[in-house]
Amino acid sequence: MSSPIPPSQHIKIKHLLKKNRGIIFDFDGLLADSEPYHYLAYNEVFQRYGHSLNKDEYWVEWTSKGKGIAGEIDRHKLHLNVDPIKLREQKFELYSRYCQNGDIRLFPESLEIIKLLKAIYPIAIASGSWKHDIGAILKNAEAENIFDTVLGKESAKKEKPHPDIFLNAAKALECDPSQCIVIEDALKGLSASKAAGMSCIIIRNQLNQNIDFSEADLIFSSLSDFLTTIKL
16 A cells, blocks of 8 residues: 655655656566566575575675675675586576566556656666566566667676666667666665666665665655656
8 A cells, every 4th residue: 555645755756757858767676576586596596506595685685785696605605516607597597487487577556657657758678687588578568569678687798786787778768867767676776877877766665675775866665656656
């Protein structure tokens, strides 16, 4: 259930939307309920080598901070007889199956938010997932043609928290970076947006409640609250 929207929040979002020309969405955990499946895929791979991922730690260290495999190995002083690159390749294969099989769905509010903003702005996805996986999820939601630009992992040399993918998205939308709004749910995305010189709206969810997003331009307590506000 959505909470009451403070009048100041409504004023701020309207001002932010008015002064910008392009919208760049993150994807995993923001529009798509995919983060549990990233966890399942990584955990299955690590279990093959005798280690299980702590789910609560995963949400913070992997999903929001973006520490990834290297961070897991370092935190737990793991000595795995496998190249981290091979671990990632195994994970990609498992995760892609979830995408292709239709296991991963968009959040209920996602399509309405996308359609509302697309009526006014060019819109893009800039995600750390592979483009073919994003495409499979969108196709299963009958939304494969709704975005002007979809950029995945292969679209930037450096991943978030580096700004590369957001700068590439702005270029694809033919917008100056300073006139783009990034909509994110992760700390690495917030850091990347600020490094790109972009405004950033953070959407909280059940996985990021304890993350400090104080550098964000606006923070909404849920996707539902964000939808309610932009509809006012």
